[in-house]
Amino acid sequence: MxxxxxxxxxxxxxxxxxxxxxxxxxxxxxxxxxxxxxxxxxxxxxxxxxxxxxxxxxxxxxxxxxxxxxxxxxxxxxxxxxxxxxxxxxxxxxxxxxxxxxxxxxxxxxxxxxxxxxxxxxxxxxxxxxxxxxxIPVIRALREGLTANNIERITGILNGTTNFILSAMTDRGMEYQDALREAQSLGYAEADPSADVEGFDAAYKLAILASLGFEGYVDPRRIPRKGISTVTAQDIALADKFGYRIKLLAGAERADGSLHLSVTPSLVPKGHPLANVNGAYNAVTIEGDSVGQLMLYGKGAGDxxxxxxxxxxxxxxxxxxxxxxxxIIWQDREMELSDSTARPSEYYVRLLVKDLPGVLGQIATMLGVHGISIATVTQELDNAGRATLLIFTHECERSSVEAAAGTLRTMPFVLSIANILPLWAGTRG
Amino acid sequence: MxxxxxxxxxxxxxxxxxxxxxxxxxxxxxxxxxxxxxxxxxxxxxxxxxxxxxxxxxxxxxxxxxxxxxxxxxxxxxxxxxxxxxxxxxxxxxxxxxxxxxxxxxxxxxxxxxxxxxxxxxxxxxxxxxxxxxxIPVIRALREGLTANNIERITGILNGTTNFILSAMTDRGMEYQDALREAQSLGYAEADPSADVEGFDAAYKLAILASLGFEGYVDPRRIPRKGISTVTAQDIALADKFGYRIKLLAGAERADGSLHLSVTPSLVPKGHPLANVNGAYNAVTIEGDSVGQLMLYGKGAGDxxxxxxxxxxxxxxxxxxxxxxxxIIWQDREMELSDSTARPSEYYVRLLVKDLPGVLGQIATMLGVHGISIATVTQELDNAGRATLLIFTHECERSSVEAAAGTLRTMPFVLSIANILPLWAGTRG
Structure with a gap:
């Protein structure tokens, strides 16, 4: 033949x-x-x-x-x-x-x-x-395996470099810069790592998955991105203490008639398989209205x-x-992207504050004014008269969190807003 | 139209x-x-x-x-x-x-x-x-997504009933009989649960996956099965202590020119996504020589x-x-199944022994005679002059373990062989 x-x-x-x-x-x-x-x-x-x-x-x-x-x-x-x-x-x-x-x-x-x-x-x-x-045969899954579904949410760990860095920070308590340097010396990260660590690479891949899953063209340049450079060893340790791993998630969700997309470090419950995707592995969870939640896991790169x-x-x-x-199911129509950068979510908020009486009460009151309800709050003192305040919120709008962050910055006892990260909303089934 | x-x-x-x-x-x-x-x-x-x-x-x-x-x-x-x-x-x-x-x-x-x-x-x-x-679109993955690979190993959590029972035992410390009764009352298990708990259902599914993955007919009646009824809450707690979860795994592996198949409760490292497949979820890991290790995860049953x-x-x-x-790639030829019930593996061996001096030494010596090398051994005393001996072996033949078990039964200080379970050999990448 x-x-x-x-x-x-x-x-x-x-x-x-x-x-x-x-x-x-x-x-x-x-x-x-x-x-x-x-x-x-x-x-x-x-x-x-x-x-x-x-x-x-x-x-x-x-x-x-x-x-x-x-x-x-x-x-x-x-x-x-x-x-x-x-x-x-x-x-x-x-x-x-x-x-x-x-x-x-x-x-x-x-x-x-x-x-x-x-x-x-x-x-x-x-x-x-x-x-x-x-x-990972995720394109086939979307094009052929899940054709009986309306896709509701796609969440991916799509970038091996950032997953390697976050895994090294998690497993060995490294700080971001040290883990990045190690990734560079091993050839897992470029000399200019921004395409990976700032989430551009993940956004391209998310745009392709979302275009297939939601049957319309998604412009990757319109996907809000937050990279991993703000994540510290302390964030990872605190998240771990409360039962979470921090992963760079590329997410797309259909809700209220429009599509919400984002690339952002997020907290994933440790008991979910997605939290255990480490090193150079990638994974994609897909939620469909018939099939429920699927996850596909495997090596994300390499010859x-x-x-x-x-x-x-x-x-x-x-x-x-x-x-x-x-x-050929890639549709001509361009998807309506939501104006908000993300769907309502629970949030992890880490603040550094002066250790003074009444601080916690004032912050809690201010958050309430912004419509943010607190799930748990924890205070850890250091020896320099400062306290780390860790707040887990109930579900709230990203815009409320941003408005609250603006107010926090004006409060004299708030030394810094160390990080604000969403919790992954994927169902645990 | x-x-x-x-x-x-x-x-x-x-x-x-x-x-x-x-x-x-x-x-x-x-x-x-x-x-x-x-x-x-x-x-x-x-x-x-x-x-x-x-x-x-x-x-x-x-x-x-x-x-x-x-x-x-x-x-x-x-x-x-x-x-x-x-x-x-x-x-x-x-x-x-x-x-x-x-x-x-x-x-x-x-x-x-x-x-x-x-x-x-x-x-x-x-x-x-x-x-x-x-x-889970695993048939498509094998038929279309992985056609560039020689498949080396397929491992599945393929039965929702047993996974529900083992998850209940793990999460809530239940004993097998209680978890089974709960599964029955919830409609997850049949009044006669043997098709599920004795591994028949998993063996049928494994036969189909192996037939596709290894391109030859596999007779499900020839797959060695061990069900979950021997697994106790103590096994689960001890496995947990050493970093493992117990899952009913249906496994097929090509090695030395023949196919090794088994359905058996096995220990899976907690850090692997497969260990975090809980309740009614199913998962299949597939290892191919090009793609490395893949895992597909999702709901294994339901309308x-x-x-x-x-x-x-x-x-x-x-x-x-x-x-x-x-x-149509289901081949006519029947696969050569290996005579041995499983590939060489590391094993978890739990014994109940009399708490007498020299017992550990005699058992270790006897295992050595059977060619079994011990990785770790732990002894826990109870108040009745008995000790639970937990042995993790290095890789050895199943036949060696069985021969050693036969000798153990003749040793006067061995009260019972509580359980012998293999450790999953899936690469952790």
């Missing part, structure tokens, strides 16, 4: 991972795809450079045009990442009549509508299991995990070459 | 759940299936009986033959459960040219080969997402969760009516 020929754009982590899997599992993959799959070309910047993963002579090429013009190449795997030239190549490949498999969350989140419109116009398909949460997702997409495109475009 | 017409066999938990979802989400489902779906007939034993879920006149029927003979009914949903008449109806529907969606783990596990051969011969399709782990899986199958059959039978 004549193999289906494909090209891979980029030979970094994802491209080489997919190539290795296609080679090492060639026989099983041919059986599962009902046809052998051959990598005809791999696009690289320098075809003469020695590679860790060897390829037969002639496979590496520096010319995208050669790939584009080759009628035998039926599928193009976009493993370049970033905005350009990845986006242009993707569109050109679709227009040239090739199906595209992509692991590029950024291009997909920012330009998903254009990519899907191009695919539709060309009668081609675009598959992107590898774009979110590495090897073989992401390669696993990319190759599963290739196999599906080869096995079912004639699926109609009805499977 | 003319709707695709379907029939549902059985109107119990699963059948009524699927029907409700099809009705309540009709508009969204028509969009996702690219065609409306109409339930034309529901097979019941007594069509005149009042139902909690109402249906239009004429939908309920007592005649399977009527459904079989109706050329407009394209899909039959088998929601009867049990062996017969479910199996006969499934085969007849396939032979009559209808696709079948089934949630019947028992019929599928015992007669999967015959069902799939019949589907193949008839050129029809069989979908069964609802047969294992309720609403709407299982209905969610069943309806997702219906939608897929409607949306993609022309898929070739190449998607």
């Amino acid at each position: 004549k193999p289906v020929e494909i090209a891979i754009l980029g030979f970094g982590t994802v491209g080489s991972g997919a190539y290795r899997i296609l080679n090492e599992h060639a026989k099983a993959i041919a059986r599962r795809a009902a046809c052998p799959i051959a990598v005809k070309r791999i696009l690289v910047r320098d075809a003469s450079r020695e590679r860790a993963v060897p390829t037969p002579p002639g496979v590496l090429t520096e010319s995208f045009e050669e790939i584009l013009a080759d009628p035998d190449i039926r599928i193009v795997v976009e493993a370049l990442g970033g905005e350009e030239p990845a986006l242009g190549y993707t569109l050109a490949a679709l227009e040239a009549g090739k199906d595209v498999v992509t692991a590029n969350k950024l291009a997909l989140a920012l330009h998903g509508r254009r990519i899907f419109e191009t695919a539709r116009a060309a009668g081609r398909r675009i598959a992107f299991e590898g774009a979110v949460a590495g090897g 073989l995990p992401t390669g696993s997702a990319v190759v599963s997409d290739i196999i599906e495109l080869v096995r079912f070459p004639d699926l109609s475009e009805s499977e | 003319k709707p695709v017409e379907i029939a549902i066999l059985g109107f119990g938990t699963v059948g009524s759940g699927a029907y409700r979802i099809l009705n309540e989400h009709a508009k969204a489902i028509a969009r996702r299936a690219a065609c409306p779906i109409a339930v034309k007939r529901i097979l019941v034993r007594d069509a005149s009986r009042e139902r909690a879920v109402p249906t239009p006149p004429g939908v309920l029927t007592e005649s399977f033959e009527e459904i079989l003979a109706d050329p407009d009914i394209r899909i039959v949903v088998e929601a009867l459960g049990g062996e017969e008449p479910a199996l006969g109806y499934t085969l007849a529907a396939l032979e009559a040219g209808k696709d079948v969606v089934t949630a019947n783990k028992l019929a599928l596990a015992l007669h999967g080969r015959r069902i799939f051969e019949t589907a193949r011969a008839a050129g029809r399709r069989i979908a069964f997402e609802g047969a294992v782990a309720g609403g 709407l969760p299982t209905g969610s899986a069943v309806v997702s199958d219906i939608i897929e059959l409607v949306r993609f009516p022309d898929l070739s039978e190449s998607e």
Whole structure:
């Protein structure tokens, strides 16, 4: 049987991972795809450079045009990442009549509508299991496994770098800066870590999941983000004491007719599996009105995990070459995002105050004026006449918390508002 | 557009759940299936009986033959459960040219080969997402999401009844009999609970997952089972003290060229998400050579969760009516099951011994003779001159443990072997 020929754009982590899997599992993959799959070309910047993963002579090429013009190449795997030239190549490949498999969350989140419109116009398909949460088949779960549901809430631990840092802070009591430096020295964090630690990466992935789950385009630039740099070892220790872990959660929730999105460090009850997603692992919980709460957990990055997702997409495109475009469910309409940055939530509020009589009463009274009801409050004195005040609120509006924070800043005995973090609202079932 | 017409066999938990979802989400489902779906007939034993879920006149029927003979009914949903008449109806529907969606783990596990051969011969399709782990899309994950992997290990918490009982014992210190009675009074356990508590139900589901994951037929009757009735509150408390939860795990592992299967209570490290799967929730971990370890978590039973899986199958059959039978990946060959009941494992061994000098030394020496190396041993005295001896072994063969247990029974100071349980071998990543 004549193999289906494909090209891979980029030979970094994802491209080489997919190539290795296609080679090492060639026989099983041919059986599962009902046809052998051959990598005809791999696009690289320098075809003469020695590679860790060897390829037969002639496979590496520096010319995208050669790939584009080759009628035998039926599928193009976009493993370049970033905005350009990845986006242009993707569109050109679709227009040239090739199906595209992509692991590029950024291009997909920012330009998903254009990519899907191009695919539709060309009668081609675009598959992107590898774009979110590495090897976890969450795209398939949303597109196929949960089609009997109205999705109500999606919550993800979608960024391995921040999860590594928070896990190191939790397990070893490290401060943020030390954990970040360790992550950088291990290659888990970039020299400029802002794409990860400020939540941009998680926001791109959340936009893709929310677009699928809520059937409308979500602009990732409109998702409110709060990174993990404000989280201290003390926050983590205090949260632990009250039964929580702090995780960077990317959340989308449909309520009151609009969509609430956010990326923010949040407190998750320790007894929930989501709280036990550590290190480089990712997880996504999905709540549907029929299925209840699901969670999918696995490795969120890396050559073989992401390669696993990319190759599963290739196999599906080869096995079912004639699926109609009805499977393209990325909708044209843009979702109405809620004006508020988040749904009403319970909050964790940590303050540093002067240890004076009456402080707690004045703060509690002020919170009540802002409509915030206190669930528990704890005071810990230090030796310098200061007290750490830890308040857990009942459910309240984010805007109320912000207004209250503004008032707190004017109170003479409040030394600092150390942190305000929401509690995860996912049902515990 | 003319709707695709379907029939549902059985109107119990699963059948009524699927029907409700099809009705309540009709508009969204028509969009996702690219065609409306109409339930034309529901097979019941007594069509005149009042139902909690109402249906239009004429939908309920007592005649399977009527459904079989109706050329407009394209899909039959088998929601009867049990062996017969479910199996006969499934085969007849396939032979009559209808696709079948089934949630019947028992019929599928015992007669999967015959069902799939019949589907193949008839050129029809069989979908069964609802047969294992309720609403969790684990069948899709194995069939589509992980096709780039050689599966190495599958571990499931697949039975809600036993997980409820073990969770009640863990959370509230209950003994097994009390927790079982509570589960029975709440309707979570049958009057005769043996299908659940002795592991038969989990073995059926494991056989289906293993057949998919390892691409060969697995006979559920050949899976060694150990139920949860031997687990005591003391086992749970001791496991907890050493950092473990006790779960009924259904496990399949490929090693040394053959497949090792078992259903047995096992110790799972508390920090792993699998240890935090509580109550009626199910979870499946899958380890693949590319993807690493995945876990899927969700509600394992109930009308709407299982209905969610069943309806997702219906939608897929409607949306993609022309898929070739190449998607049928249930293989003909029967898997070689290992003779040993389980892979080498670490073990938890709890003994009740007389509190005499030298006992620990004699036991340790005897274990060494059987090739069992001790990781930790702890002794707790009671007031009656007895001691509970808790031994964690290093990895050893099950046969060695059994031989050692035989010797222990002959030692005069050993009052009883309270329990021997394996530690879960799933990687912690």
